[in-house]
Amino acid sequence: MATRTPPHTASADTSRTLAYFIVRRPRGLVAAALQYAHVHTEVTLNYAGRDDSSWMDDIQLENLEMVLEQNEQDARLLESGDHISGPAADEYRHRLRTRARFTGRVVTAGRSVDRLLEQTDPNIHHGEAMTCVWRRETAACRKARLEAGIPTEDGPNEAECWSSCSNLVYTDRNIVVQRRLQQQWEKVAADQLSPRPLRDRAAALAERSRAIIAAHHAGSAPTTSTTKER
Incomplete structure (x- = not known):
């Protein structure tokens, strides 16, 4: 070391x-x-x-x-x-x-x-629920910042991470977190006391995590979307 x-x-x-x-x-x-x-x-x-x-x-x-x-x-x-x-x-x-x-x-x-x-x-950057294999030319977070006129850095921006980015991978460690997130969102989506917009968003997020997990176990890339990864 x-x-x-x-x-x-x-x-x-x-x-x-x-x-x-x-x-x-x-x-x-x-x-x-x-x-x-x-x-x-x-x-x-x-x-x-x-x-x-x-x-x-x-x-x-x-x-x-x-x-x-x-x-x-x-x-x-x-x-x-x-x-x-x-x-x-x-x-x-x-x-x-x-x-x-x-x-x-x-x-x-x-x-x-x-x-x-x-x-x-x-240049591999681990997040809890996803991993970024950074390549500036294909980084969705960099593209989003450029389009918004925001100064960009030569590295990933977790706050602007999109699930459609071609730089993303999912490890078994990430999938453990995705499964926990799926369960959390499902609970929110099933809570009848929560506002309908909140339940709808939770259901969409749970479905996204479910798709990522299924694709991981199937050995294929998750279906892309235009939602931000949180």
């Missing part, structure tokens, strides 16, 4: 801990900005910048460690029979099987982390 030993100070420990949660938690950067009452997430990325020049190195290193751990877990599950479905299933398998292996080294600078990420990052 890539490691860099930070100075033994409270500031360094706080910086590394914050970097961990920004990288590894859903919407971690936004959550950190809210926690520290920053108006813009850019302020959080510049957090302690004047006093601790290693802040961005901490972010980069945590990102590298997360990618390496995810690669190993994904490859191990794939080799043990993890089923993958969805339009980008073949690309998911290809990226994992052809990924550069990391043999271990000590990282001393941010530039070294950047080079290692370029070599080892398959």
